[in-house]
Amino acid sequence: MAWIWWRVLFALSLALGGGFIGHALGAAQGYTVRGALAGALIGVVLLLIRDVLMGRRVLRWLSVGAHEASPAMAGFWGELGSRIERALRSRERQAEAERERLAQFLTAIEASPNGVMLLDASEQIEWCNQLAAEHLGLDRQRDLRQRVTNLVRAPAFVAMLQARAFEQPVQIPHPAGRGLLSVIVRPYGEGQRLLLTQDITERERADAMRRDFVANVSHEIRTPLTVVAGFVETLTNLPLSEVERKRVLALMAQQAHRMQSLVGDLLTLARLEGSPRPAADSWLPLARLGAAVELDARGLSAGRHRLAFDWGQGIELAGNEAELLSAVTNLVSNAVRYTPDGGTVEVSWGQRHDGAGEISVRDTGPGIAAEHLPRLTERFYRVDGSRSRDTGGTGLGLAIVKHVAQRHGGELLIESTVGEGSRFTLMLPPARVRLPVLSAAAQGTGW
Known part of the structure; x- marks a missing residue:
């Protein structure tokens, strides 16, 4: 804050110096007081002229973007230029840090296994990563600012946006016909929406295989069980000859062996899938x-x-x-x-x-x-x-x-x-x- 006192002293010095000179010159004409006031006024005017010139240098420096160092000036204007420069450099560093964080954030989104798209309040595309563009068959540059429902016409997706029913994801076919996509929409900001896409083709295929596996196991076990149960009922309720009884028992043993083989193979598969790979030194x-x-x-x-x-x-x-x-x-x-x-x-x-x-x-x-x-x-x-x-x-x-x-x-x-x-x-x-x-x-x- 020392520059403030120096500026005050400098202004007083100019006023006093001008007043002294004006007093000396006015004394010869008999206008001592008026000469002193006129001299002081001239000193202040000279200070204002200097401030105008210094201010113009600062404004010229700011007008060209302030990329260079502030003009070399002493006193008030030098301190002002230096502070402005420090503030500008601090803002530039903050802006650069924000740009780096944004670049890192966008890079992370690009690496996401999900497609990510940002929609404005009018459902126009503000930004999307490459995976979302591939999932939805879009061009991430050409289709910016386009209404998403004009580009993605899947009825379930359009109906979800129109009804604003964002609680559950919807499944839509891949535009290229290569599988199935899951689309999730979440509102944020002032009417904006975050759209996430995920390729669930393999997951659906695995689920279908799991359902088929359970159904097949149930069928394979139920068939011999039904046969064995029928033979047990026959042995219980009907008088059979020794030959018929042996034949029924043989068929029951056959079906029991079939179930035993099935359970054994299922256990073998479970063991193969759940154990580590065999060593290569045995x-x-x-x-x-x-x-x-x-x-x-x-x-x-x-x-x-x-x-x-x-x-x-x-x-x-x-x-x-x-x-x-x-x-x-x-x-x-x-x-x-x-x-x-x-x-x-x-x-x-x-x-x-x-x-x-x-x-x-x-x-x-x-x-x-x-x-x-x-x-x-x-x-x-x-x-x-x-x-x-x-x-x-x-x-x-x-x-x-x-x-x-x-x-x-x-x-x-x-x-x-x-x-x-x-x-x-x-x-x-x-x-x-x-x-x-x-x-x-x-x-x-x-x-």
Whole structure:
């Protein structure tokens, strides 16, 4: 605040100096008082002229945007320019910080998994992120300031905006016909609205699969339960001969086994989905795995098919033995069940050029039409439902094989031609395949 006192002293000095000079000059003419007043007035006028000039410099500096430093001035005007400059620089820093925060906020919205759109009170688009534009089929630059209902014409969406019923989201089809969108609208500010979009195609598909799964499980269990309940009632209420009683008990045992197999497969799937991936350092001989598979296959075939097995020599696999056994057994059992009597089932080991290994199961069954191949690994999917039940399948075998393959880093490959048979291949990555180490003598003989 020292500059205030200096300015007061400067003004008094000019007035006193002017008064003294005016007094001296007026004394010669006999106008001592008037000369002193005139001199003081002239001093004040000179101060005002100086202030006008200084003020013009400050105004000129402000008029060009005040991007440069304030004019170099002393006293009151220097202090005023310096304070204005500090205030302007502070405002600029605040504005820059606000712009950075806004840029960060918009960047965060761009990274959001939801589409975000801002509407004004007239339902015109003020801003939207790229995902919202893609969801609604808009151009985020061209369509700004356009009324959203002129661009998005889904009846449910238009009706929600017109009725201002924002409590529940609405579902609308994707403009490109690729799925389903959920749209939520929330009012804010003075008549403005925040619109959020989310692609729920996968979620709806998962929900549909879950509903189908529950319905299929209920149906698969209810059918044998109904049969068993009917037989129990028959045994209770009707006098049966020994032969009839044995036949009824055999059918009951068959249906109970079917339910047991279904529950076992469901538990296997639940265990596969809920447990960690098998370690890649636990090795098991493929020959041991193959012996167990071969024993089950020959028992299931009972001599009705030509079976051929080739498990290679000294091959070892890294993984969970129970899971791999379940997967290969399912593939071989399916081949035996669906191959007519007298047909051939061949199981062989092979290795790809990249080191990956594969267990292939080839049969001479009726084959599968191409349109069914992509869905074969879905739970309870059957090409021919009645025939699958007759063969004793649960509809979960290939789903189990697919899960086992994925948990071991591999995949299930399916090839089939109607009338010629099918080939199912369980492929395992190179890291889970270990070949036998040949001795030096064996290598020398060209083995």
